[in-house]
Amino acid sequence: MLIKMGFVGAVLAFSLSACGDKGPSMSGKDSAAAQEAIRSLSATVVETAGSLAVLNPKHDKQYFVDRQTQSIKECINASDFESCYKPKLDAMRYE
Helix, strand or coil: CHHHHHHHHHHHHHHHHHHHCCHHHCCHHHHHHHHHHHHHHHHHHHHHHHHHHHHCCCCCHHHHHHHHHHHHHHHCCCCCHHHHHHHHHHHHCCC
16 A cells, blocks of 8 residues: 555656746646645645554654655655655655
8 A cells, every 4th residue: 555655656746846847937737737746745645644653653644744755855856756765665664
């Protein structure tokens, strides 16, 4: 389940970074797509954090939201987002 959510997060993050490259010249349609990608990514992060808090009750849900956000920031510009992010997500189970 976490792998699937992580992959969804990776796809959404990639979409978000692609939309971010357009800057202020984004059309209304592109801007709406970027906002939807952000909402989807946020929902995925929150859902994954809840799952991680159940698997690893040492930390609360907010801790895992913060850790995922940090990992996304670290990996967003990586040449292969999934290869960067997935090990970090997997390690969160055992923190």
